[in-house]
Amino acid sequence: MSLKSIAPGIVLALLAVAAPAMASDYQLLFLLQLLMMIALAQSWNLISGMTGYVSLGHTAFFGVGAYAGALLLQWGFPWWLAIFKGAGIALLVAAPLGVLTLRLRGPYFAIAMLGLNEIGRLVATLWVDLTQGGDGIPLSPARLPTLLQNYYTMLTLAVLATSLIAWVRYNRLGLELRAIREDEEAAEMVGVNTTRNKVIAFALSAVIPGAAGAVYAFYTSYIDPVSVFAPALNIQMIVMVLLGGSGTVWGPVIGAVLVRTLHELTWAQFPALHLALLGVLIVAIVLFLPKGILSLAPWRRRVRPDRAPGSP
Amino acid sequence: MTAAALLEVRDVHRDFGGVHALSGVTLQVARGRITGMIGPNGSGKTTLFQVVSGIDRGATGQVFLDGEPILGLRPSQIYQRGLARTFQLSRVFPQLTVLENLMVAGHRHDRAVRERAIGLLEKVGLREYSAVAGSDLSYGQQRLVEFLRVLMSDPALILLDEPAAGVNPTLRNTLWDMVRHLNGQGTTFFVIEHDMGVIADLCDDVYVLSEGQVIAHGDFETVRGNDTVLAAYFGKTAAHRGTEND
Ligand SMILES: Nc1ncnc2c1ncn2[C@@H]1O[C@H](COP(=O)(O)OP(=O)(O)OP(=O)(O)O)[C@@H](O)[C@H]1O
Ligand SMILES: [Mg+2]
Numbered sequence: 001m002s003l004k005s006i007a008p009g010i011v012l013a014l015l016a017v018a019a020p021a022m023a024s025d026y027q028l029l030f031l032l033q034l035l036m037m038i039a040l041a042q043s044w045n046l047i048s049g050m051t052g053y054v055s056l057g058h059t060a061f062f063g064v065g066a067y068a069g070a071l072l073l074q075w076g077f078p079w080w081l082a083i084f085k086g087a088g089i090a091l092l093v094a095a096p097l098g099v100l101t102l103r104l105r106g107p108y109f110a111i112a113m114l115g116l117n118e119i120g121r122l123v124a125t126l127w128v129d130l131t132q133g134g135d136g137i138p139l140s141p142a143r144l145p146t147l148l149q150n151y152y153t154m155l156t157l158a159v160l161a162t163s164l165i166a167w168v169r170y171n172r173l174g175l176e177l178r179a180i181r182e183d184e185e186a187a188e189m190v191g192v193n194t195t196r197n198k199v200i201a202f203a204l205s206a207v208i209p210g211a212a213g214a215v216y217a218f219y220t221s222y223i224d225p226v227s228v229f230a231p232a233l234n235i236q237m238i239v240m241v242l243l244g245g246s247g248t249v250w251g252p253v254i255g256a257v258l259v260r261t262l263h264e265l266t267w268a269q270f271p272a273l274h275l276a277l278l279g280v281l282i283v284a285i286v287l288f289l290p291k292g293i294l295s296l297a298p299w300r301r302r303v304r305p306d307r308a309p310g311s312p
Numbered sequence: 313m314t315a316a317a318l319l320e321v322r323d324v325h326r327d328f329g330g331v332h333a334l335s336g337v338t339l340q341v342a343r344g345r346i347t348g349m350i351g352p353n354g355s356g357k358t359t360l361f362q363v364v365s366g367i368d369r370g371a372t373g374q375v376f377l378d379g380e381p382i383l384g385l386r387p388s389q390i391y392q393r394g395l396a397r398t399f400q401l402s403r404v405f406p407q408l409t410v411l412e413n414l415m416v417a418g419h420r421h422d423r424a425v426r427e428r429a430i431g432l433l434e435k436v437g438l439r440e441y442s443a444v445a446g447s448d449l450s451y452g453q454q455r456l457v458e459f460l461r462v463l464m465s466d467p468a469l470i471l472l473d474e475p476a477a478g479v480n481p482t483l484r485n486t487l488w489d490m491v492r493h494l495n496g497q498g499t500t501f502f503v504i505e506h507d508m509g510v511i512a513d514l515c516d517d518v519y520v521l522s523e524g525q526v527i528a529h530g531d532f533e534t535v536r537g538n539d540t541v542l543a544a545y546f547g548k549t550a551a552h553r554g555t556e557n558d
Contacts, residue, residue, distance in 0.1 A: 172421035175408070179416045182405035182446075185367060189399075190417035190461060191391040 008250070009162065016155050020148055032151045032219060034260045035158040039212050040233070041240040041252035042161035047205040048238075049246035050174060051198055052181035053106055056234060057113030060120045061090040061209040062216070063229035067124060069214025070137045070223055079145045083153065083214040090210025091203055098202035102195065114231070121229035136224025139217065150219040154212065161208045166249045168201075177201055178247060232275070239278060242285045245292025254293055316379070318343040318469050318500045319364065319395075324373030324383075326359055326524075333359040334371065335524040341469065346491070346501040348515035348532075350508070352545055356524040357504045358400050361471050365397045366390040377469065392419075396462035397471035400504075402454045402478075404461075406447035410438065413446050413457055417464040425464070432460045436486055452479040459487060463494070470494075472503045476510070488514065508536075520544070 019031055040062065048054045065086035072082035101112045124131045131137065145153070168174040176197050179187035188194045217223045240259050245251025259281070266274040289295070317340035326334040333356045341347045349357050362368035364375055366387035375383040382390050396417075405413050411429055418425035433439040436456055441449065449457065455475060462470055472491070476484045488510065495501055505511055511518060512532045520528040520535055522544035528535045535541055 175412060175416050175421070178408060178412075179405050182407055183403050185387075186399065186403040186405065187416070188387040189365060189367065189391060189397065191388050191419065191465065192416065193386070193388045 006166070009166075012253075013155075013159055016158075017152075020151060025147060028147060028151055029219075030260070030264060032147075032154050034256060035151075035154040036212050036216065037236060037240060037256040037260055038253055039154065039157040039161045039208050041237045041244075041256050042158070042165050043205045043208045044234075044237040045165055045241045045246065045248075045252045046161075046168065047198075047202050049241050049248075049252070050168065050177040050181065051201055053102065053198065053202075054110045054238070055113040055205075056110045056231070057115065057117030058205070058209055058237060059228070059230055059234045060113070060117040061094060061206040062213040062233065063117070063120045063124065063225075064093055065090050065210030065213025066217040066223050066228040067131060067137075067213075068210070070139055070217040071130070073139060073143055073218070074137070079143065079149075079218060080153075083211050086214035087207045087211035090206045090213070094206030095199070095203045098199040099195075102198040102202060117229050117231065117234070121225045124225035124229060131225070134225060136222055136227075137217075139221045141221065144218050144221055147219065150215055153215050154219075157208055157212055157215070162249065162253065164204065164208075165252075168204075169247075169249055173197065173200070181247070235278065235282075239281055239285070241292075243281065243289070243292060245294030248292065248294050251292045251294045258293075316343065317341055317376075318378055319502065320374075320376040321360070321364065322374040322376075324360070324363060324371050324375065326356075326363055326368065326371040332524050334363070337373075337521070337524065337526055339519050339526055339529070341500060341502045342517060343500055344495075344498055345516040346495050346503060346514050348511045348518040349502065349504045349521060350506070350511060350518060350535075351521035355521040355544075357521055358473055359524075360521070361397060361473050361504070365395060365471065391465065391467075394465075394468035395471070396465060396467035396469070398455075398458050398462055398473055398475055400473040400477075402451060402458050404446035404449070404454045404457050406445065408446055409443050410446060410449065410457055411442040414461050414464055417461045419465055429460075429464065432463060435490070436460065436483075452483050455479050456483055456487065459490070467499070469500045469502065472501065472505075474504050474506060476505070476507070508532075512536075 016031070016035070020028055023031065040058070044055060044058050068086040068089045069082045072085055073079055077085070097116065101109050104112060125134050168177070176187065176192045179192055180194050180197060184194055213228060216228065236259060240255035241252045242255070243258060244253065244255030262277060263274055266277060319341035321337055321339050324334050324337045337356070337360060351357055359368065363371040366382070366385050366389070369384065371383065373383065374381060377390065377393055377395055380393070382393065405416070408416065410433065414429035414432060415421070415425055418428065430439060430442065433442060438453065438456065441453070446454065446457065455478060459475055476487055479487065491501060491514065503515065515532060518530065518532050518535045519526055520538070520541050527540045527544055528538040
């Protein structure tokens with residue numbers, strides 16, 4: 001990876017670091033949510049963008065992290081430790097689950113993940129002694145980190161998630177994951193341990209959503225089962241990645257910026273419309289931009305060779 | 313024959329529902345040789361490759377690679393032990409570049425592997441296509457890339473399933489020349505091929521499969537004169553091409 005290819009990232013990160021000095025609280029909250037979506041979209045990108053195993057329930061890890069963070073904070077742990085533990089618990093859930101579900105073929109994996117999210121939501125709803133069920137958990141302001149602390153934590157998560165993708169993408173693991181996406185059997189036949197790689201990618205992809213869930217609990221200071229085990233949030237991750245370019249480093253960032261901006265511009269005036277827009281966007285991407293916005297970039301155009309030698 | 317077989321298949325059975333794709337196949341691929349396998353369409357040749365390479369794990373019997381049992385291992389484990397193969401219908405990774413297609417098959421990920429991949433591409437005149445996506449190659453080029461891919465790990469044994477099908481005559485010659493050359497350097501080959509000229513020219517040893525059984529074995533001349541073989545080929549199904557399954 002050259003300096004040139006990471007320069008835009010460094011500039012963006014510096015801008016994000018400086019932003020609180022210029023932004024109002026409202027704008028900061030918008031940026032915080034944007035950073036959260038970048039972190040989540042990149043995590044989804046790691047498993048689903050790279051390997052093609054579409055997860056319809058990545059919010060399960062977000063929800064687990066949110067509940068872990070909220071409860072740990074209530075039990076007296078410092079907020080930063082609660083975030084670490086939220087991430088750790090998501091990892092502990094994901095690793096064995098990956099071993100089980102990634103044996104399934106793509107569509108079954110997608111459904112299994114959807115099921116996982118539903119299970120998470122049900123547990124959070126029914127285990128009233130622990131979670132206060134559907135009433136949700138309000139967090140007492142005294143123990144909560146400040147908006148600025150939340151902002152910088154989320155920025156760290158977004159940077160970590162993007163760096164992780166960049167590292168994987170230009171490493172052997174990324175090559176093997178993409179080979180799995182293209183043709184799993186053929187990948188296995190050239191020595192790729194497909195099961196191990198998928199489980200590694202899956203487990204890694206759960207960590208940051210776990211942490212982000214905890215930060216979400218802190219900045220909203222209230223969670224309930226519906227708001228964190230939220231299929232709509234999962235759809236957003238998918239749209240962002242597909243829109244920007246799945247399996248790429250910068251695609252999900254671009255996708256997140258576009259979708260969040262669109263969301264911001266429409267939701268206040270037309271609350272119903274913005275969901276419909278998301279739907280329209282999905283259809284449009286699938287039909288017209290299957291490889292995402294990044295595929296339009298001129299420097300990515302591959303030379304198409306003449307189909308000369310070799311044809312029968 | 314005194315030389316120990318590099319690949320030994322013993323009494324392998326594979327059923328698909330009621331179809332006996334392999335019924336008790338026993339054969340040996342001698343180290344350092346090129347062994348051919350022929351037989352009418354649907355006789356079980358590809359199925360045998362699927363079983364031996366670990367892709368198809370529903371067979372019974374025994375398979376030994378260099379004396380070690382390999383039936384039941386994952387394809388990646390069998391690959392690490394020195395067996396590589398191509399598929400009957402080309403399976404390049406469409407969205408990986410040609411170079412990445414080769415590099416993914418290397419045991420490591422470093423400059424040496426990269427240089428080796430580039431060297432191989434150079435040999436067959438595909439170097440300028442390094443950065444091209446696999447799917448943008450012609451079918452013949454894809455087959456060649458798939459062939460180069462299996463060379464990345466210096467396998468002891470290479471299984472080729474009709475590698476020249478769909479490839480133009482020039483590239484076809486390149487391919488067979490490379491097989492001959494590698495064999496001269498000690499690589500063992502097990503080749504499925506319908507072109508009898510190639511079999512006669514290339515193979516030291518030929519197995520004939522029919523309805524999942526070995527019906528003849530020997531050098532090409534012996535096999536060609538065998539009455540059972542003639543009956544298998546011309547008795548019921550003329551060995552016409554076109555109804556392939558992989
Ligand atoms: N996955 C499968 N499911 C069901 N039947 C199969 C499967 N694979 C192969 N068969 C059947 O097993 C038999 C042997 O097929 P196989 O592909 O091994 O033949 P082949 O000798 O390679 O033929 P060809 O020369 O056409 O490539 C055929 O009857 C085929 O239909
Ligand atoms: Mg076949």
